[in-house]
Amino acid sequence: MKINVKSKPNLHHFYSKKNLVLISLLFISTLFFSPIISMASGWTIMDIKVYNEVELREAISAAPNEKGYAIYFMVTELVFEKPLEIPKGKWIALYGVCRLVGVDGMDTIIIKNGGALTIRGDIVVTHAEGDSGRGVYVERGGTLVIRGGLIYGNSADKGGGVYNKGTLCVFDIDNEHSQITENTATVGGGIYNEGTFTIVNGGHFGGNTAAKGGDVYSVNDFDEFTRDWLRMNDPYPSDHGVDVFIEPKNNRQLYTLAIAIAVVITVVIGLLFYRSKKQKQGSLKQHTVAH
Numbered sequence: 061m062k063i064n065v066k067s068k069p070n071l072h073h074f075y076s077k078k079n080l081v082l083i084s085l086l087f088i089s090t091l092f093f094s095p096i097i098s099m100a101s102g103w104t105i106m107d108i109k110v111y112n113e114v115e116l117r118e119a120i121s122a123a124p125n126e127k128g129y130a131i132y133f134m135v136t137e138l139v140f141e142k143p144l145e146i147p148k149g150k151w152i153a154l155y156g157v158c159r160l161v162g163v164d165g166m167d168t169i170i171i172k173n174g175g176a177l178t179i180r181g182d183i184v185v186t187h188a189e190g191d192s193g194r195g196v197y198v199e200r201g202g203t204l205v206i207r208g209g210l211i212y213g214n215s216a217d218k219g220g221g222v223y224n225k226g227t228l229c230v231f232d233i234d235n236e237h238s239q240i241t242e243n244t245a246t247v248g249g250g251i252y253n254e255g256t257f258t259i260v261n262g263g264h265f266g267g268n269t270a271a272k273g274g275d276v277y278s279v280n281d282f283d284e285f286t287r288d289w290l291r292m293n294d295p296y297p298s299d300h301g302v303d304v305f306i307e308p309k310n311n312r313q314l315y316t317l318a319i320a321i322a323v324v325i326t327v328v329i330g331l332l333f334y335r336s337k338k339q340k341q342g343s344l345k346q347h348t349v350a351h
Contacts, residue, residue: 109134113141125149133158133183143167146202148174154209155180164191168214171226173201179209186213195221195243200255202226206263207233211250212242219252219277220245221268227256230263238263245270248277249303259286274303281306 107130110116116131116138123129126149133156143166146152152175154160160183162168168185171177177196179185185195194216198204203226211221220243222228228251232238240250241264249268251257257278265275276290290304 107132111135113138116144120144120146120150120152123150123152126151128153130155132156137161139188140168144169146171146175146177148172151176153178153180154183157182159184159186162187162191162193162195162214164188165193167194167197167216169196171196171198171202171204173199173226175199176203176205178205178207179211180207181209183209185209185211187215189213192216194219194223195240196223198222198224198226198228198255200225203229205229205231206238206240207231208238210238211240215244217246219248219250220270221250223248223252223254224257225254227258228253229258229260231260232262232264233260240265240275241267243268247271248273248305250275251277253278253280255280257282257286259289262289265290268303270303273305276304277307278305279307 108119109132110119111134116133119129119131128151130153133154136157137159139161140163142163144160146169154177160168162185164187168187169177187193187195192215195211195214196204197219204222204224206229208231214220216223221240230238230240243249245252245268247270249270250265252273253276257276257280259282268275270277281287282290
C-alpha cells in the first residue's frame, strides 16, 4: 500500500539566519548586475534595424540611457571607419547575421565606463585577414555579455579577442555557442582579464595563441564555477587546447609594492628638487640685496 505523507512547511527554517543572508546577497547582486541581467534576458525597450555604419552609430547615440536597446543588422557585413564605441549609460544588444570588421591597428569595439554591450546570435567581431587590432576593449566599469556571438581573427599585444577591465560574461545557454577563437596576442590570445570574468554554462575558447595564456590570461582569480569549467575543458597540457594562465597572487603583490616604491621615490625626488630650487632662489635674492 502506497502512502503519501504531506508535511507542513517549516517557516522557522525558511526564516533562518542563513536563508535571510542568502536572500539578501541575491537581492544585492541583482541590483549590482542589473545591466547584465536585463540584456542577457533579451529585454529591450526598442528594436531598430540598421543598414549601414552611419545608422548603427546614430542608433547607439539615440538609445535611451540605462534602457535595453536592441539593434538588428539588415546587412551581412560592416567595415568600420573607426572603432565602434558604446558610451556611458547605453545598454546595447547587437544581433542578426553580420560581420563587424575593425580598422587596421585599432579595436573593433570599445565599451566605455558605464556602457554595456550584448553580442548575440550570429554577430562576428573581427579584422580583415592580415590586419591587426583587438576585437573588444572593455574599460573599467564597462560590461560585455556574449550570447552566441563569435570573436575571432583579431590580434593585439594584450587580449587579442577581448581586453577586459570591467565585467565580462559569457553565456552559452539554449545552444547559443558563444565563441572566442583564433585570436592572437603576446599575452592572453583570446582574453586578457583585469576585471570580472564569469562563464555561465560554458562557451568555446580554444584555438587562440599567445606566448602566455593562449586562450585566457587573468590577473584576477575567477569564481568557482568559471574556474572549474575552464579546468574541466582543458583536455590537454597548457600548450594545446584551452590554455589558461592566472597570475599568481604573490606576483601581483610584488607589482603593487614596486609601483608604491616607485611613487614614493618620485615624490621624494620631486620634493628635494623643489627644496633645492627654493634654496637657490633665496640665495640669489640675498646676493642681489647685498649688492
